[in-house]
Amino acid sequence: MKKAVILLSGGLDSATSLFWAKAKGCKLFCLMFDYGQRHKKEISQAKVIAAKANCRYRVLKIDLAGKHSSLVNKHMKITAADIKKIIPSTYVPARNMIFLSFAASFAESEKADAVIIGANQIDYSNYPDCRAGFLKAFENAVNKGTKQGAQGKKIKILAPLLNKTKAQIVKMAKRLNVPIELTWSCYSGGKRACGRCPSCVIRAKGFKEAGIEDPCKSC
Amino acid sequence: MKKAVILLSGGLDSATSLFWAKAKGCKLFCLMFDYGQRHKKEISQAKVIAAKANCRYRVLKIDLAGKHSSLVNKHMKITAADIKKIIPSTYVPARNMIFLSFAASFAESEKADAVIIGANQIDYSNYPDCRAGFLKAFENAVNKGTKQGAQGKKIKILAPLLNKTKAQIVKMAKRLNVPIELTWSCYSGGKRACGRCPSCVIRAKGFKEAGIEDPCKSC
Secondary structure, eight states: OOOEEOOOOOHHHHHHHHHHHHHTEEEEEEEEESSOOOOOOHHHHHHHHHHTTTTTEEEOOOOOSSSSSTOOOOOOOOTTTTTTOOOTTTTTHHEEEEEEHHHHHHHHHOOOOEEEEOSSSSSSSSGGOOOOOOOHHHHHHHHHHHHHHHHHOOEEOOOTTTOOOHHHHHHHHHHHTTTGGGGGOOOOOOSSSOSHHHHHHHHHHHHHHTTTTOOOOTT | OOOEEEEOSHHHHHHHHHHHHOOOOEEEEEEESSOOSSSSSHHHHHHHHHHHOEEEOOOOOOOSSOOSSTTTOTTTTOOOOTTTOOOOOOTTTHHHHHHHHHHHHHHHHHOSEEEOOOOOOSSOOOOOOGGGHHHHHHHHHHHSHHHHHHTTTTOEEEEETTOOOHHHHHHHHTTTOHHHHHHHOSSSOSSSSSSSSSHHHHHHHHHHHHHHOOOOOOT
């Protein structure tokens, strides 16, 4: 992996993935998305984190045709109840597929050999597009559907945090000197983290289990 | 197939796919993309065709991070030479993957059971993202990565023209009363079709082999 495109949301997982790839000496380009999410703050945090890592970045504004997610529809309620059993209302249909498609397109344009995503399937919001089965299937589609892939120069989809617990990710972030205080996880769109949305609940659990205090001043 | 989202470019293939699905009694929603293509005319034609078919539609404006295609980069030359052997400069990295991802997202939001694309792998521009292998792999990714798919209510990716010659498509369009005169294929961005780009060359060959005159006044 010499050159990669990374999806940077501004959250803890993607920031940790960024510093993981940086530590490996990979040349990185960060892609961010403004898709009408409530928590626009993540975009400004992603920019600061990319700059901190000395990486180029770009924010792509996209228009999701459907609004059936509480993450983009303020009339819907955000809840973290039962996220181990159900897929919560914050699920955005095919979001990672859209993001990864743009990243694969850009990776091919830039002759990069990988796309990196901070997806995790252990302490997560139960979204199907964060699971190993999807990422493997998507990688296969990329390499069937791109010129680079069809010519045998594969584009890898890497998810370095896929099978880590949130506590392990917190420890890894510390070890890699990720500017954790700059990361933003809360879905609710406020200036301070709500502490109740799936993302806040999972983040708090991770820091607690790691025995590390969250340095984010608004969390 | 009761309800589907269809990618409508304004060209002959997607218009024929639209009328094919309509003839089957399918409820359709058309998605179009403004991705910085030279041939913006296809978007206005797609709108007229959707209205003619009494279908709702939406144009999504997207920003491709890479500009390494002559279809979006006017400094690059469009040529139709050797399209049987090479992938031409008009190839846009992962374009159909991006379009299909938005369509799958919208299909899931609308509880549709299919996404329709006018892709063809016989008389085509040799793009890897028009081939059966990619479409099958992408369908698999969709059904792994969406809530609907994960719950067993599959979203099908249908390409009704996949293995037809252009002459067969022309005849099918005639039979289905597609308003062929409204379709627009030329890539070059002029008011009249250039007759030289891959899309013009393939269209002309199709009408010639079908023994039908192209009713498009600007072609």
